[in-house]
Amino acid sequence: MAGGPDRRSFHPAKGRWLAGKGERPYFAGMAIREILEVPDPRLKVVSKPVEKFDDALKTLVADMFETMYDAPGIGLAAIQVGVPLRVLVIDLQPEDEEAEPEVCTAHGGEEHTHRPVRREPRVFINPEILDPSEEHSIYNEGCLSVPEIYAEVERPATIRARWQDIDGAVHEEAMEGLMATCLQHEMDHLEGVLFIDHLSRLKRQMALKKLEKLRKAA
Numbered sequence: 001m002a003g004g005p006d007r008r009s010f011h012p013a014k015g016r017w018l019a020g021k022g023e024r025p026y027f028a029g030m031a032i033r034e035i036l037e038v039p040d041p042r043l044k045v046v047s048k049p050v051e052k053f054d055d056a057l058k059t060l061v062a063d064m065f066e067t068m069y070d071a072p073g074i075g076l077a078a079i080q081v082g083v084p085l086r087v088l089v090i091d092l093q094p095e096d097e098e099a100e101p102e103v104c105t106a107h108g109g110e111e112h113t114h115r116p117v118r119r120e121p122r123v124f125i126n127p128e129i130l131d132p133s134e135e136h137s138i139y140n141e142g143c144l145s146v147p148e149i150y151a152e153v154e155r156p157a158t159i160r161a162r163w164q165d166i167d168g169a170v171h172e173e174a175m176e177g178l179m180a181t182c183l184q185h186e187m188d189h190l191e192g193v194l195f196i197d198h199l200s201r202l203k204r205q206m207a208l209k210k211l212e213k214l215r216k217a218a
C-alpha cells in the first residue's frame with residue numbers, strides 16, 4: 001500500500017531509512033526488486049501458501065522490505081514483486097513523537113519540518129482474517145502497483161488477524177485503524193485483487209485513464 005497523499009508521514013525522504021545508520025532490518029546483500037504495475041497479469045494471480053520457512057523465504061522478506069522502503073510505501077505483497085506466495089510486509093512508519101522535528105526537503109514540495117518516523121517492520125505469512133467488524137471505515141488508499149492513484153475504499157474497521165512469522169510460529173492479534181486497513185489491502189493482493197477493484201466500474205476506469213495520462217507525461 002502506498003501512503004495517502006494527505007499523510008505527510010508516509011512520504012518520508014527517500015533514503016532516510018537506507019542511510020546506513022545500522023537500521024537495516026535484516027542482513028546486507030538485500031536487493032530492491034521491480035514492483036509490478038497494472039495491467040501486469042501477474043497481479044491477478046492467487047498466491048500459494050508458504051510451506052517452507054527457509055533461507056529463500058528470509059531473502060524474499062528482506063528484499064520486500066528494501067523494495068517497500070525505497071518506493072516508499074507502507075505495505076507490500078510478494079506478488080507485487082512477482083512471487084506468488086502468501087507473504088506480506090507492512091511498516092506504517094509512524095512519526096516518532098519523542099523526536100525533535102527535522103527540516104524535510106522530500107515530497108518534492110516546499111521545505112517543511114516534521115518528526116522523523118519510527119520503523120516498525122512486520123511480516124505476515126499465510127495471513128487470515130477472523131471476525132471482521134460490521135462497522136466499516138473509509139481510507140484514502142493508494143498502491144505501489146497503481147502509482148499516483150488514490151481513492152477512498154470502505155473496509156471492516158476492526159479485524160482479528162492470524163498469521164505465521166518468518167520462523168513459522170502462529171500469531172493472532174486484534175487490529176484497528178490504518179493497520180487493519182493496510183492488512184486487508186495487502187491480503188487482497190494474495191487473491192489477485194487490487195484496491196481499484198473495490199471501486200465502481202466508472203471510478204476504476206477514470207483511475208486507470210489518469211494513470212495512463214501520468215505515464216505518458218512522464
Ligand SMILES: [Zn+2]
Nearest residue numbers: 001143144145
Ligand atoms: Zn497494493
